[in-house]
Amino acid sequence: MIDIDVFLRTVMQAVxxxxxxxxxxxAVQTEDPFKVLVATIxxxxxxxxxxxxxxxxxxxxxxxxxxxxxxxxxxxAALIYPVGFYxxxxxxxxxxxxxxxxxxxxxxxTVEQLITLPGVGRKTANxxxxxxxxxxxxxxxxxxHRIMNIWEYVTTATPLExxxxxxxxxxxxxxxxxxxxLVAFGQSICRPVGPHCDACPLLPDCPQRGVAPRRHxxxxxxPETGLKKFISWNVNGIRAVEKKGFVQVLQDLxxxxxxxxxxxxxxxxxxxxxxxxxxxTSYWHSAERKGYSGVAIYSRLQPMHVLQGLGDPEFDCxxxxxxxxxxxxFFVTAYFPNSADGLKRLDFKLxxxxxxxxxxxxxxRRKCVVICGDYNVAHKEIDLTNPARNTANAGFTPxxxxxxxxxxxxxxxxxxxxxxxxxxxxxxxxxRFNARSKDIGxxxxxxxxxxxxxxxxxxxxxxxxxxxxxxxxxxxxxxxDQPG
Ligand code: SF4
Numbered sequence: 293m294i295d296i297d298v299f300l301r302t303v304m305q306a307v308x309x310x311x312x313x314x315x316x317x318x319a320v321q322t323e324d325p326f327k328v329l330v331a332t333i334x335x336x337x338x339x340x341x342x343x344x345x346x347x348x349x350x351x352x353x354x355x356x357x358x359x360x361x362x363x364x365x366x367x368x369a370a371l372i373y374p375v376g377f378y379x380x381x382x383x384x385x386x387x388x389x390x391x392x393x394x395x396x397x398x399x400x401x402t403v404e405q406l407i408t409l410p411g412v413g414r415k416t417a418n419x420x421x422x423x424x425x426x427x428x429x430x431x432x433x434x435x436x437h438r439i440m441n442i443w444e445y446v447t448t449a450t451p452l453e454x455x456x457x458x459x460x461x462x463x464x465x466x467x468x469x470x471x472x473x474l475v476a477f478g479q480s481i482c483r484p485v486g487p488h489c490d491a492c493p494l495l496p497d498c499p500q501r502g503v504a505p506r507r508h509x510x511x512x513x514x515p516e517t518g519l520k521k522f523i524s525w526n527v528n529g530i531r532a533v534e535k536k537g538f539v540q541v542l543q544d545l546x547x548x549x550x551x552x553x554x555x556x557x558x559x560x561x562x563x564x565x566x567x568x569x570x571x572x573t574s575y576w577h578s579a580e581r582k583g584y585s586g587v588a589i590y591s592r593l594q595p596m597h598v599l600q601g602l603g604d605p606e607f608d609c610x611x612x613x614x615x616x617x618x619x620x621x622f623f624v625t626a627y628f629p630n631s632a633d634g635l636k637r638l639d640f641k642l643x644x645x646x647x648x649x650x651x652x653x654x655x656x657r658r659k660c661v662v663i664c665g666d667y668n669v670a671h672k673e674i675d676l677t678n679p680a681r682n683t684a685n686a687g688f689t690p691x692x693x694x695x696x697x698x699x700x701x702x703x704x705x706x707x708x709x710x711x712x713x714x715x716x717x718x719x720x721x722x723x724r725f726n727a728r729s730k731d732i733g734x735x736x737x738x739x740x741x742x743x744x745x746x747x748x749x750x751x752x753x754x755x756x757x758x759x760x761x762x763x764x765x766x767x768x769x770x771x772x773d774q775p776g
Contacts (some may be wrong), residue, residue, distance in 0.1 A: 294443050294497060300473060307476040311558060311714035325399035326357055329406075332416045333384060337376035337759060339537045342661060346372040350385075359395055361389035374535045380776075384411030389397040399615055401425040414452065418449045422468045430458050431471040433480030438757050442482065444499040449716065450731045484757040504753070506546065518752055518773030520548040520593070524664035524737060525758075525765035526624060530566065530588070536760040539565055542572075545717050545765070548592045549616075551625035553666045555586035560766070579611035586611040587625050587665070593618060602651050607644050613651070616754050620772070621660035621745070624652070628668040631686040638691060641668070645695045649702060652742075654705065660745035662770065663704065666720075666737050666763065669704065674715035675735040689737060705746040707739045707768055708754065710715040721762045728762075739768045 303540070330350065335343040349371045354360040365372075369382035385739045386409040392399065399420065406417035412654035414432075421429035431434075432455040462470065463758040474482075481488050486506030489495050523545055527533040542550060559567065559580040572590040577600040579585040601608030616623045619749065631638040632683060639648075655661045669692040674680035682688040700706065708717070716765050718733025727733065739747055751769040758764050 294445055294499070296445060296462065296466070299443060299445075299494060299497075300470065300563055303473050303477045304469075306481060306493055307473060309323075310476045310480040314563075321422075325351055325420065325424035327351060329409075329416075329420050330385065330388075332419050333411050334375050335371055336381075336416070337536060339423040339535070342375055342535065345588060346378075347752045351646055357389055357392060361384060370514050376532075376536055381411060389473055393592075399424070401427060403429060406415075407428060413729070414455065415729070417714075418455070419471065422471065423524075426466045426468060430455055430462065430467050433471065433475065434456065434484070434757055434759065435482075438484065439474050439478055439482055442487075442499070442501050442503055444501050451729050452742055464771045477736070483544060485541065485755065485766055486504075486546055506544075518713075519769050520772055521546065522549045522551070522623070522662065522739065522770055523547040523663065523755075523765050523767045524551045524552040524553070524666075524739060526627070526666040526737060526761060526763035528554050528761040529583075530765065531557055531563075533675045534563065534566055538760060541758060541760065542569060542590065545755075549623060549766070550590045550756075550765075551614075551623070551664050552588045552590070553586075553625065553627035555588050556583050557586060558582075573614065575614060577608075577611045577614040577715045580609045584610070585627055587614045587621070587627050588614060589614055589625055591616060595623075602647050606648060612644070615655070620766070621662055622658075624655070624661060624663045624665075626663065626665040626667070626668060630668050631692060633686065633690055635686060635689065638686075638689065642695065643689060645692075645699075649695075649699055652699075652704065653702060656742040658743075660748065660766075661704075661742045662739065662765070663741070664737075664739045664768075667696070668736055669693060669696050669744065670734045670736055675718075677718070677732045677734075687734065699740070704740040705743050707741055707746060707749045708735070708766070709751045710746065710749065711752050718756070719754055723762050736765045739766060741768075 331343060334346050350368065353371055354363055364387035365382050368385050369378055371383060372378050373644065375381060389407045395405060401421060403414065403417040403421055406412050406420055417430040418431035421427050422431055422576055434451070437448070437451040437454040439450060440454055441459065446454055446455045446461070448457055478484065481492050487503055489500065489503065489505035492498070527538065530538065555578065559576045571592055574588055574590045575598050576588045577586065589632045597617040599615040601614050612627045614625050629637055629641040629644050631641045634740045652661060652663060668687055670676040670688050671693060676682060676688060690761060718731065718735050719737035721728035721733040733745060739752060748767050748771040750771055753764040755767055755769040
């Protein structure tokens, strides 16, 4: 068991010169609960720099509740753009003056009252109580939840469970400060992807539960070991995820190949930064319809050939499949169709699936095939939280699951299940009902490898702490020097 006093003191020293989380910064600058509340609402799933700029624009137009009440939802949206989910947040803020009237136009100082306000969940409420009012509250965001589990100080599955466990266990003297300390620490040293353990003063005593430290020269996974890191991520709009720090995340992931699905953009619509990520060449297969579907691959490895689509215009106009050929394997990424509400596209999806299986089997006759992407199906009951309630819903119908059975029987191995047989591992969470923070999810993103070459997979992971999309990335480490 770690000594939490020593650990938090060490973290405090380690982050002294690091960036202060934006909400704390606003609190220091204003000590105004209204501004802290608004900035906290804006900060969810948004880079600190973007939150800071949007807060400044909004507070210049509306310095207090009265000022906010005078703005329309459209005006607020224009002022806070491009924070994540700016339309939803503008709607919440437009309703805030009316909601606060219940509390005599004063921002409440209890979690119970704060969570009755539009757009305020437990995390935001705890943060406002702790930061604006300096009252005992533990704000558990993704960094606190993740790092407390890495330290094995708690063993919990969701931020809410972590909050409850910390209320029992964490000495009250740390409640107010733990969030800002661990956010700064999580953003700088104990990062969600490739934590900088080599530079961390806690390394000798840290349990490092579930951690894959960053690679650094001459230690792991370099070309000399023959291991390459492959990642697949449905980004749900590359231009949207760019605003949430995608380029930095991609660099932190430090993968050799990163496949993306649902890019919703053509290459000519991308920023120069996205087109030119140092070290990578990108390949694209976009839909003819603007802002729809689309796949891409960023690769450090130079392919011999690039193939777009399945060779069938019915499917290829939707930009769903992209294949890179390397000397000893094919790397395929696919964005399988969603059978949609009312299963309107189930027939289309099943035709696509059949065509895709023929395509994959053709490739597998020639050499090893790695197939990653959003398969848009949870295969087994253990692959989603509520199987019984979803048997008639898109992504878990008997027809879609049957195709996945067929795919596996045809010789394609779901590599995650080689290493993890237990339930509770998900890659997609609905944006509704706080599903991600409650971990009510589905595992629909996979890396499959043909059975003859599945032994080349050294590790399979779900990177559930990577935010920015309603999906998280999935990863395999793949042996280059072991063709069989
Ligand atoms: S040693 Fe690594 S995992 Fe542990 S706290 Fe430091 S950075 Fe995080």
